[in-house]
Structures are given as C-alpha cells and as structure tokens.
Amino acid sequence: MSDRNTPHLVCPRCADEAVSTVTDSPVPGVWQVLQCARCLYMWRTTEPARRTRREDYPAGFRLTAEDIATAPEVPAVPPLPTR
Amino acid sequence: MPYDDLRSFLDTLEKEGQLLRIPDEVLPEPDIAAAANAAGRIGEGAPALWFDRVKGFTDARIVMNVHGSWRNHALALGLPKDTSPREQVEEFARRWDAFPVAPERRADAPWQDNTLTGDDVDLFRVLPLFRLNDGDGGFYLDKAAVVSRDPDDPDHFGKQNLGTYRMEVVGRDRLALQPVPVHDIAQHLRTAEERGEDLPVAITLGNDPVIPIVAGMPLRYDQSEYEMAGALRGAPMPIATAPHTGLDVPWGAEVVIEGVIESRVRQIEGPFGEFTGHYSGGRRMPVIRVERISYRTDPVFESLYLGMPWTECDYLVGPNTSVPLLKQLRAEFPEVRAVNAMYTHGLLVIISTAKRYGGFAKAVGMRAMTTPHGLGYVSQVILVDEDVDPFDLPQVMWAQSAKVNPREDVVVVPNLSVVALAPASQPPGVTSKLIIDATTPVAPDVRGDFGTPVKDLPETAEWTARLRTLLAGR
Numbered sequence: 105m106s107d108r109n110t111p112h113l114v115c116p117r118c119a120d121e122a123v124s125t126v127t128d129s130p131v132p133g134v135w136q137v138l139q140c141a142r143c144l145y146m147w148r149t150t151e152p153a154r155r156t157r158r159e160d161y162p163a164g165f166r167l168t169a170e171d172i173a174t175a176p177e178v179p180a181v182p183p184l185p186t187r
Numbered sequence: 188m189p190y191d192d193l194r195s196f197l198d199t200l201e202k203e204g205q206l207l208r209i210p211d212e213v214l215p216e217p218d219i220a221a222a223a224n225a226a227g228r229i230g231e232g233a234p235a236l237w238f239d240r241v242k243g244f245t246d247a248r249i250v251m252n253v254h255g256s257w258r259n260h261a262l263a264l265g266l267p268k269d270t271s272p273r274e275q276v277e278e279f280a281r282r283w284d285a286f287p288v289a290p291e292r293r294a295d296a297p298w299q300d301n302t303l304t305g306d307d308v309d310l311f312r313v314l315p316l317f318r319l320n321d322g323d324g325g326f327y328l329d330k331a332a333v334v335s336r337d338p339d340d341p342d343h344f345g346k347q348n349l350g351t352y353r354m355e356v357v358g359r360d361r362l363a364l365q366p367v368p369v370h371d372i373a374q375h376l377r378t379a380e381e382r383g384e385d386l387p388v389a390i391t392l393g394n395d396p397v398i399p400i401v402a403g404m405p406l407r408y409d410q411s412e413y414e415m416a417g418a419l420r421g422a423p424m425p426i427a428t429a430p431h432t433g434l435d436v437p438w439g440a441e442v443v444i445e446g447v448i449e450s451r452v453r454q455i456e457g458p459f460g461e462f463t464g465h466y467s468g469g470r471r472m473p474v475i476r477v478e479r480i481s482y483r484t485d486p487v488f489e490s491l492y493l494g495m496p497w498t499e500c501d502y503l504v505g506p507n508t509s510v511p512l513l514k515q516l517r518a519e520f521p522e523v524r525a526v527n528a529m530y531t532h533g534l535l536v537i538i539s540t541a542k543r544y545g546g547f548a549k550a551v552g553m554r555a556m557t558t559p560h561g562l563g564y565v566s567q568v569i570l571v572d573e574d575v576d577p578f579d580l581p582q583v584m585w586a587q588s589a590k591v592n593p594r595e596d597v598v599v600v601p602n603l604s605v606v607a608l609a610p611a612s613q614p615p616g617v618t619s620k621l622i623i624d625a626t627t628p629v630a631p632d633v634r635g636d637f638g639t640p641v642k643d644l645p646e647t648a649e650w651t652a653r654l655r656t657l658l659a660g661r
Contacts, residue, residue, distance in 0.1 A: 117324075126359065127311040129243030135215075137311070139325075144357050144455055146325035147318070150242070151216045154321060165322040165458065171469060177453045178470045179368045182381050 115140035116147065116161040118168065143167045189265060189397070189420035192297070192439030193487060196263065196396045197235070197250065203268055205234045205259055206250075212240040215317040223251035223492030223499065232258050247315035248487045254399060255491075255499035260506065263396035264419065272506070273525060273578040279419070279510045287345075287410075288417025288424070293438045296427040303480040309359040313442060313480055314392070314488050316356055320460035324468060327459060328354040328362070330491040331444075332402040332412075334389040334434045338378045347435060348372055349412040351402040353459055354390070354475070362390075362475040363456040364448060367606065369563045371408055376448055376473060385447035388475060389434040393441025393489045397424075404507040405560040431479040441486045446477040462504070463531055464495045465610045496531070505529030508560065512536065515558045520551055527577035533564040534609060537577035540570060545632025549598060552622040556603065563606045567621045574642075575625075586625040592634060596624040 113123045122141035129135045135150040145167075153160040190196040200206035213219060219238055226233040233256040241247040254260050258268040261275055270278070303309065310316065316326035331354065337346040348371040355363040366373040372388075379386040391398070397419050401412040413435065416424040425438035431445040457468020493500035505528070512533065513526040522541040530536075540551050552568040555561050571577055571586045591597065600620045607615035627637045 127309075130245040131243050134243035137316075139358075144324065144363075146356065148216060150214060151318065155216070155318070162321070165466075167455075167469070172455050175455055175469050175471045178472055179366060179373050179377065181451050181453065182377050184383060185381060 118143040286418040287414030291423035390444040391440040
C-alpha cells in the first residue's frame, strides 16, 4: 500500500485523518482510490459527494472509534487446544 | 453444448439479443451499479450489460447481470430462452439425478498466460474495481467462487468446497471475507484456526455460467460442487490445478487469485448491501493475504448488483435454492409437486402438494423448516394444492384468500433458528416461523365449504395451445 499521505483529507465515514492513496487511475490524473487506515473505508475521488465528503456522508453509515473497537467477530476465533 | 468459459456464454447471449453493449463512456461510480440496478427494473427479459469505456481506465471490460433474467438463466442451462421459471426448476431437478459427474482435468488453462507474484501482486492492476451501493465499505468481489479444502481431510474431493462469499478489497493484496458459520468454508477455517494454521484459498472470477449456480447452492458438506456442475452441464466440468495452492479451480476462469486466510486474524469489514435487501456489516472478519494472481489476456471482470429485490442475485439463487428443497421434500413426501423458494434465498417458500389426509400439508411445511437449508432459512411457508402453480403468484394469492381460515390454518412457531443476516430476526439468528396452509381441507379435516370447486374446462388446455399458436402466427 502507498505511503503517500494526503493529510488535508479526512475519512468521510469515521473522520480519521490517516488517509492514504491505494491506487491512481490508469489514465493519469482522472481519479485516485483512497483509504482510511482506521475504519478501512475505501473510496474513489470521483464518486458522488454522499460517499466522499464528511459533511455529506449519511449519518446511518458513519462509524466511531468505539463502533470499530466493539464490533463482534464473525466467525469467532476458536480456542487453541490446551497442550 | 455446455459452456467451458464466460466468453463463449457471452457470445451466445449476444446472438440471442441478451447482451447489451453500453456505447457511451461511463463513470465507474455510480453508473455501473446504477445500470445493473436498473436492469432489474425494466421488466422480464433484461440483458447482461457490457461496459468497456469506463472513465479513468485504459482497458476495462466489465460485465454485469449475466444471470439477471429468466431468459439469461435459461440460456445458462442450455435451455431455450423462453423456458418458464417452473420448467427451469423442473429441468434442474431432473439433471440433479445424474449427480455425481466426475470432472475432467485439463492442462493449459488460459489463465496461465499472465501471472503476478510477490511485490507485483496488485488487485487493482488486474480488476477494474468499483462500488455497488452507497453504504458499502469499499469495492467488493461478490460473484467469485472461493475454493478451499478440509484441513482434516485434504484429499477428499467432495469436501473441497467451492462457494460464493462476499469479499471486500481492503488493500492491493488483501481481501476481507465473510464466512457465515453455517457455510462450509467456515468449517474449514475453524479447523485451520484451531491448529493455528493459515487456510489456503483460490478465488476464481469470471467463470462459465454454471459455476455461479453451483457455488451458491446449498449442497451437503461432502458433495462436490464440480460434480454437481457436471450433472447440470450434462458433461464433465473442466478443472485445472491452481499453481500456488494446488486447489482445483475452473479451467475456463478469467482470473484466479491465490493466497491464504490468515489464521486467527479479524478486522473491521463492511457494511455491504446484502441479498436480504438490507446492509450488514460493522463486524470483524477474517482476512485473505493474496500471494499470486493468474489471469487471461484482456480479462473480463464479472460482477453482480444486489440490493432491493429483484436483482441478478435473486435469479441466480432462486432455482438453485428451490431444487434442493424439492428433492429433499419429495424423498419423504412424493405428494410434493413443486417448490418455489425464490424469495430471499428461501426465507419464504411456497410449496404445492397433494394431501395424504387431513393435516398433511402442515406437516410438509414443518418438514421444509427442518431441512438442512430450512434450519437457516424457511421462516415462512405457504402450502397450496397440487393444482396450484407455486410460481404463479396471483394463483397463490387466490388460494390463500379463498382457502385460509386464519385460526386453524395459520401456525406460528416461536424461537427457531435462522441466518443472523435475516433482518427481522431478534436476537440475530433467532426468529419465529410461520406456516400458512392454503390447501383445501381433506378428511378427516372437514372444515369449510369446498365441495364444489370450479375447475378449468377439460377443453381449456387445448384452447390454450390454440390461442398461443394463433397469436404467434399473427
């Protein structure tokens, strides 16, 4: 994954600022695919504002740090056998 | 003549007028998903959609809605495109009887032509990925088949599983995977994780049209999807050995992705708009580390839109859910005439049955709930008489409106199992279940005034054919 940070952006979904570039359009300069390091949300810069801008991102899909920390495991990690 | 790859099937769809090439340049989002969503809204007979002018990409080839109408589903099974849903289900059930048909191992798979390994592995270099629904957490692979083996019995061909599971692209070489605990791959993963081992997987994209049908089919744990594909094709399924994992994969795939599910790792996944017509997500799920990608030259990326039904997903899992239920019910109750389990992968099922004696139809309904698939689905059953077509919904509604006396004919059983994705379950995974007996009571159940039904005239069948001929000849 690219280390190129774009600090002026925030994640539309969780508002974290650790956003990095995953890939650039094969035709140079048309779009980038970005990703949030915390909630892993991934988006393309040419998507509608409802998917790319924090202020337009629907409340029902937003995540908080607590949502991520308390998310259930599916499937649960099984116990290791005791030796 | 069965299809050995996606490309040959797309040729047939085009010749039959069932593939529409979109001539204009489109945006990856929201255009591709919106067009595939719209295919489900333009009525029956919708075509597959082909996109090769996608903004920002230099050589994208994307196909959507390949199975997204009764016509396309019929053609996938090698049937005439005007075959009715009921006839498709009956033919599917007839071919099932040939199971198992051993696969044919072939060399020189076309996907061996191009390979990415090591630091070159990059899903974005091979696949023109895009988002489907607004709330999706990222770009998904939702029509791929995932192959894995039972770590306790790796040489058992039948226990090798091929299934469709949603996968979110979470990096250039990383995918999140949803193995619901009732699915076979979850058993494989559990065994591997109990040993602290990674689970090797092969993911095949852009398959011949029978593979997506068998990959979403509720077969028994030790039944081979490849041997079922052979039965449905009427010819052995061509397979090849994946070079990195040694897993058996379809010979004709466009792309084969190999790697491992990392042992005992979970990370945030989703949400994803699911087949229930609702999102599910916000859970920590297993992660695949991609180690090798093999692909045909100029690969075709096949994907599927799903959302509020009906979409392609409903055509794809409608017949392949109805047939196992029909076979399992008929094995014990030969009176069962037809099963329509096409609503949300069989959360609601309509069964047509003759009655052995009073109360019999309700027993058939309860049995449907206790089949292997029924344990996770079948939360509502409507029973209709043997002369009612369960695929003809106006006729089913007539039967329900005329035959049901709610106090005796509606039964609710509390606290039964269902998939946790079922939006009405509470808590997730537990639900009450409903039987509506819309059959005519028979002795010793003597309720109601059903003694003099109006039947179709004896000459009506002949006149139906005559009218069709006259209409066709105009």
